[in-house]
Amino acid sequence: MARLVARALRLGRSALIQTGGASAYRGDYRLSYLMSALIWPEPAVLVLPRSLQGRLLQVDIPNLLQRLPVVKPVQAGQRWPSPDFRGVLLTDPNSWLSSKLGGLGHFPEGIATLIDGGDHLECWVRSHLTCTLDDADWTALMLAYPSQQSAIRDLRVRLTHASFQHPPNPYNGYLLDGRERDLLNELHQRLNETPWQQTALPPAWTAFWTQLAQANTLAWVSVDRQQGRFVLHCAPVNLAPHLNPIWQQQPVVLMGAAVDVASRAQTYREQMGLDDLTCLKFAADRHHDSIQLYLPDRLPMPNTSHFQSAVLQEIRDLLSGATARQHFSVVLVSDTPLKAQIGATLAAELGSRVRVDAPPQAPNGILVTDWAYWQVAQLDLPCPQQLIITTLPLPSLEDPLVAGRVAHYKRHRQDWFRLYLLPEAIRQLQLAIAPVQVSQGQVALLDNRVNHRSYGRQILAALDPAARRSYVDTPFELDL
Numbered sequence: 122m123a124r125l126v127a128r129a130l131r132l133g134r135s136a137l138i139q140t141g142g143a144s145a146y147r148g149d150y151r152l153s154y155l156m157s158a159l160i161w162p163e164p165a166v167l168v169l170p171r172s173l174q175g176r177l178l179q180v181d182i183p184n185l186l187q188r189l190p191v192v193k194p195v196q197a198g199q200r201w202p203s204p205d206f207r208g209v210l211l212t213d214p215n216s217w218l219s220s221k222l223g224g225l226g227h228f229p230e231g232i233a234t235l236i237d238g239g240d241h242l243e244c245w246v247r248s249h250l251t252c253t254l255d256d257a258d259w260t261a262l263m264l265a266y267p268s269q270q271s272a273i274r275d276l277r278v279r280l281t282h283a284s285f286q287h288p289p290n291p292y293n294g295y296l297l298d299g300r301e302r303d304l305l306n307e308l309h310q311r312l313n314e315t316p317w318q319q320t321a322l323p324p325a326w327t328a329f330w331t332q333l334a335q336a337n338t339l340a341w342v343s344v345d346r347q348q349g350r351f352v353l354h355c356a357p358v359n360l361a362p363h364l365n366p367i368w369q370q371q372p373v374v375l376m377g378a379a380v381d382v383a384s385r386a387q388t389y390r391e392q393m394g395l396d397d398l399t400c401l402k403f404a405a406d407r408h409h410d411s412i413q414l415y416l417p418d419r420l421p422m423p424n425t426s427h428f429q430s431a432v433l434q435e436i437r438d439l440l441s442g443a444t445a446r447q448h449f450s451v452v453l454v455s456d457t458p459l460k461a462q463i464g465a466t467l468a469a470e471l472g473s474r475v476r477v478d479a480p481p482q483a484p485n486g487i488l489v490t491d492w493a494y495w496q497v498a499q500l501d502l503p504c505p506q507q508l509i510i511t512t513l514p515l516p517s518l519e520d521p522l523v524a525g526r527v528a529h530y531k532r533h534r535q536d537w538f539r540l541y542l543l544p545e546a547i548r549q550l551q552l553a554i555a556p557v558q559v560s561q562g563q564v565a566l567l568d569n570r571v572n573h574r575s576y577g578r579q580i581l582a583a584l585d586p587a588a589r590r591s592y593v594d595t596p597f598e599l600d601l
């Protein structure tokens with residue numbers, strides 16, 4: 122990896138590197154690109170979250186500078202220090218994207234850029250490009266249009282009523298329907314009829330309506346039913362047109378744990394607007410990153426009425442083994458009501474060992490949680506010896522962001538399952554099992570679709586190296 126990064130810097134050719142889940146979890150791959158960036162005689166930008174910058178600045182980079190025959194300045198900041206700076210600058214994704222997407226010029230063109238976190242790049246970019254309207258923006262709009270305060274207040278009440286007509290879902294978010302869009306268009310038209318509307322419109326509303334008027338726009342509303350409030354959001358569905366001009370400004374080395382199933386990462390490159398570049402995907406080490414994969418073939422399908430009771434009994438059996446009684450275990454549940462029920466049942470049977478969305482206190486604790494919590498918390502928790510997955514992490518169509526992207530694929534007559542849902546599920550799986558690969562523990566996959574659906578082979582291939590079995594090891598006790 123160090124040679125590939127050095128080659129990309131020397132030739133000015135962009136590269137995409139998939140490091141593998143276990144390597145990303147350990148973080149040892151970072152020494153590779155740090156060494157190349159420090160030896161490289163030209164300046165470079167390193168983009169990575171602030172949570173990771175501390176160790177690099179305090180431990181890894183000082184150790185490398187003591188051992189490498191170079192003297193190179195290293196700084197951390199939100200913009201390029203000075204025109205004559207020839208060192209390495211560490212910056213966070215939000216600062217770098219704000220400058221590049223907003224045309225602020227905080228980072229000069231032509232400087233080689235290394236981005237650590239390709240798995241989260243789409244989320245970072247979409248979050249940055251999302252226009253949001255909350256209570257403060259409605260107040261600003263009424264102050265900007267004092268003659269229209271009554272009309273604005275009336276339309277806001279009608280929009281609130283329409284938003285709360287959506288049935289509750291775990292995400293508390295919904296795509297804007299035709300009625301809600303008509304209300305926003307009515308408000309926009311009324312404001313346009315007001316004199317001096319061009320100068321009076323607040324910037325947040327200008328950005329929102331500009332985005333809403335574009336083709337392939339994703340618009341949704343977040344609802345807080347307890348507070349009786351709603352927040353409007355609008356973002357582009359296709360990020361490639363926004364990102365492609367950025368990649369042309371400088372050579373970029375993108376690094377991620379598992380950005381795509383294929384080594385050429387064609388789907389990921391199309392989504393991120395990446396042209397032809399060098400691609401490399403490291404395979405997991407069969408000696409150090411292998412797992413035990415328990416894959417039963419007798420459980421009901423997740424969409425059947427018998428699944429809940431069957432999977433709960435299977436979890437009981439898995440947690441009764443000797444490994445679970447002595448070591449840390451994690452139970453991943455996508456369905457929110459099912460997660461609460463499993464957590465309550467296990468807590469009643471196993472006591473304080475069980476925690477729901479909270480770090481266990483005991484060394485043999487049991488964490489019952491969802492995929493989002495585990496993705497964030499796994500870096501601060503010990504590597505589990507057992508990871509129990511109730512269902513595949515296929516994105517839910519109740520999530521407005523997912524529903525909007527699926528609708529986009531449908532409009533273009535594309536296979537939304539194999540181009541979006543399945544790759545996202547595989548990526549989540551690979552990231553989730555990374556700590557278990559480090560501990561060489563057991564992963565129990567209780568979703569029978571892996572055995573009986575055509576895409577099951579792709580999922581199993583993504584979990585390799587693994588020793589598969591379809592039975593539970595039960596402890597043998599000799600009664601004397």
